[in-house]
Amino acid sequence: MLDRLLGRAELRERADELEADLAGVREERDSLERQLEAESDRRADAVTARQEAAERVNRLEDRIAQLEGDLDRETEREELSFRGVERLGLDAAERVLDTLDGVAPGRERALTATVGVGDGDDGDGGVPTAAREAFGDRAPLLSRATPCVAVTDDDGLVSAALSPPVSPAPRVTWSDGFELERSNYLPRGQYSLAAVRADVFAVGVYEGRERVTVEGFRSEVKSDHSKGGFSQARFERLRDEQIDAHLDRCRTALSEHAVEPLYLVGDRAAVDRLAETATPTPAATDAVDATGDPETTLSAAFREFWTTRLYLI
Template identity: 45%
Template sequence: MLDELLGRAELKARIEELEEEKRHLERRAEAEEERRSEAARKRQEAEAEVNRLEDRIEGLEERVERLSGDETADVDFRDTEALRGERRDEVLSRLASFETGPEGALTAMVDEEVPEAVSDALGERAALIRRAAPCLVCVDDAGLVAAALDPPTPPAPFAAWDSEFRLDRSWFAPAAPTWVALVRSDLFALGIYDGDAVTLVDDIESDVMGSHSKGGFSQARFERRRDQQVDDHLGRARDAIETHLDSDVRDGSIGLSDDADLVVLGEQTVLGQFTDLADRTAAVDASGAPGEALQRAVREFWTVRLSLL
């Protein structure tokens, strides 16, 4: 009552309002300070990323300049050819029959970096190796032979001078009958490839949903159902591979040894499911029925590209 009479009640209420406004402004100030700190941290991270990218760009620009300098002569391949079957064997036989004096024939498996021996032997034409890599290079010291091939199952990088070219047929075609599998999201085929022909052993075709149409399932539900169908199909394919590789089908009657290799070909998106089973995997574009598609996949994978330097 006394506070009301003296007008102090209104003042106290105003003080409380001001105190609350003060606390509110303090909270805003603290939040703003936190935002400034976070913004400063993010700005520092962004600046560090910019510096890293600038260094990366500078390195790439130097590499481009270096490569451009190597290619100023505007060299090109004398010819290219896709080799398979008898033609592949004929070309390999010709290269294998080449003989010269000690250290007159250079063979090099080039992956990324071109060995100094190859650059010295080819000069300005070494720029072609970067375009053909990974490739196996065969060059003699007299310049009579200068060729590059892309082996389907290449060896580790090397470079060596000898009296003949170092060629292993297993780099270009199976040295012994080999298991080959084609795996797509809706199709599986397993066969045996002896270097000339493919024998179909097993196949599976699954009814997997195609592209989503308007209406019906939602997009998310459609994708879940399709993913499950694909997973089920790939599981059946794995089971088939494991069953055949562990069964009596691997006896001598079909010409397969107990340690025969397995090459899995197919869609890039599904190959990861088979890396633990396969000796080698590769993406190929093979359509059609199982037997036909497997033939196409094998043909594509074991085709050797010859580039004359």
């Protein structure tokens, strides 16, 4: 009986040892499971981080490619230059138009295309598709000359753009010769030209290049800067009132003396304000640097307005 008891005791001890071993194994198992879960989380985080890094790399590569493309285009634009640029007075403009009229490339081999004018068939950069294709690598130069009329032929013997005083109607045409409306470049028939500044106004009626009548005046308007005695705000208010009164006189003079078409030029701020309500409505406006008494201002404005800029592409 004692042996049996001793045997049971040994079995109990052995069972306790096994229980202890089992607890240790379970703890080790749980630890390994936790490590596996942590490793799985780290692996998932690593995969996510790798994907995000790959996306950032792709975005950066795309941005670099875009910037390199922009740089290449900018370099091309910088390397491109006009073969020549000239300001043509009336006589010179007429000679150029005569020369272009004499060019006859053949049936539908001469392109005339407006660039940056009205609602024309503008393609990339405001240049009509036909002009971009015809001028090829030098087409970006047309954007620098806008608004203009581009002319070229199939053989590339003519490659130029003209910016006339009067904006032409939008057109893109292939024809036997260049289609240039001379009244956009040269004064034709009867018209009015008015020059306005903040304190000076003159309007003339013309027949072609000859001035038939002229009306003008100078208004009392304070200078741009206060000379003392007034607060700046009061000075500016008084000056604005004087300019308003001057422009009212200009509107009255236009309604009484101007004929259509009316071309209104002068100081840009004064031109813009007067053009909004002028009668007749101006057919063209422009900023010109013309100064002096009314008649001198008008004469200088006439010469500057009737100037065509020629770009050799």
